[in-house]
Amino acid sequence: MKLNSKRLLDTFVQLVQIDSESFTEKKIQEFVSKELKKIGCRVMVDKAGSKFDTNARGNVLGFLPGTVASQPFVLVAHLDTVRPGRGVKPQVKKDCVTSDGTTILGADDKAGVAIILEVLRVLQEQKIPHPPVEVLFTLCEERGMYGSKNLDYRKLKGREGLILDNEEVGELLIQGPRVNDIKVEVIGLAAHAGVCPEKGISALEVAAYALSHIKLGRIDKETVANFGVVQGGQVTNIVMDRCTLLGEARSLSDRKLDIQTAQMKRAFEQAVKHFTRRIDGRVCKPKINFSVSTRYAAVCVSKSHPIVSSVLAAAKRLHLPLRLASSGGGCDANVLSGLGFTLPNLGVGVRDCHTVKEKLILKEFYAAFELVLSTVTAYRKK
Ligand SMILES: [Zn+2]
Known part of the structure; x- marks a missing residue:
């Protein structure tokens, strides 16, 4: 040749x-x-x-x-x-x-x-x-x-x-790696932040609480996770009622990716529990829409x-x-x-x-x- x-x-x-x-x-x-x-x-x-x-x-x-x-x-x-x-x-x-x-x-x-x-x-x-x-x-x-x-x-x-x-x-x-794209919508409750903040549930706080319970960055040799986009809020005097987070998780192992993704979801569910409380006599809880789509296979x-x-x-x-x-x-x-x-x-x-x-x-x-x-x-x- x-x-x-x-x-x-x-x-x-x-x-x-x-x-x-x-x-x-x-x-x-x-x-x-x-x-x-x-x-x-x-x-x-x-x-x-x-x-x-x-x-x-x-x-x-x-x-x-x-x-x-x-x-x-x-x-x-x-x-x-x-x-x-x-x-x-x-x-x-x-x-x-x-x-x-x-x-x-x-x-x-x-x-x-x-x-x-x-x-x-x-x-x-x-x-x-x-x-x-x-x-x-x-x-x-x-x-x-x-x-x-x-x-x-x-x-x-x-x-x-x-x-x-x-x-x-x-x-x-x-x-x-296989990559999961993750989108989380957090829906709280708006209220005047100056007059009656106790009547609101901050979507941002719910998200922050969840994030503080999620391991991000390098998880192990084969797995990483990240939230790269946060969107929400309009003015400073309203308790933020809605925020959206965009993130991803990647792993060479399908099993580890499933575990990591599930852990991320669980943290948001726990945040919902943590922020559920009575406001004006009725139970108010934040809502989470957690969606996952596979960007591509491993x-x-x-x-x-x-x-x-x-x-x-x-x-x-x-x-x-x-x-x-x-x-x-x-x-x-x-x-x-x-x-x-x-x-x-x-x-x-x-x-x-x-x-x-x-x-x-x-x-x-x-x-x-x-x-x-x-x-x-x-x-x-x-
Ligand atoms: Zn190329």
Whole structure:
């Protein structure tokens, strides 16, 4: 297998010059569809784009038939970038690529997209025996994973492979948290704070009492919790009758997340009890609306999963150090994991993503390409 580093870099440079901030992925969706066809893939664009406000039609799915019998290997990257991502002027230096400092570079995740395209080209050109490969390029990962959330995933036959959307090439993410979004509405009782405060129940005090009984921040190695938004009140002379808190809890363990979320709910229920009292002869109690919704599923790939072993084996063949790690954030891997996919997330050589200092380290970029090619080539699953 020969690495055509010039073509890989050219593809990357071409991709980052196609504007594709989230919700405006039309041009890049069309570009990668064309490239996949040129390579010899069957291409399908799903209708995800009609489910949210983007100018693109949908996620791009590419199918390269295998030359050996196996389940397909799935390769995933996202097409959108964060802002400011328009008019990127890539500066190719000796050992890295940066933007001109006024925009992001967009290596997150176009380095992944470029690697996938080059892997397919090399498999075809060099007639390397390989399993079927299924490619998924998603829309709008950066602003809520709307592409993968609306993916027509039944079109894909494979259920395992790699996501290329991590920074350092030496790191394979195999765990990521499930996240619960939590909204708490506290309803107290308004009263004139100067004339008769004893006739009111302060929603803020109820919330504060509950919060003082909740463990927040880092709960343990796998679990964190936070309230990041508090809204309520209008003027200083009214006992606050209503406040809303927005928070979240994350854990790598579903069980621990359930326990933490339940504990948070219980604290508010206890606060209700604590603040229930008689006012003017009748029992008044604050009310709580505690709602929980799962933002995305956890990623939990076992260290001994064949996909992980095969990436580790490929790294060994290439003399690349590779460590298994967990992430505190979420990406397409979480959403796809919830749909039944096993997709560890491999780094592609990016640094400082989501900033105008974003950089692609070429040595790592090329190494990631070789690692992916070697893993895909060796993959066999009946
Ligand atoms: Zn990304």
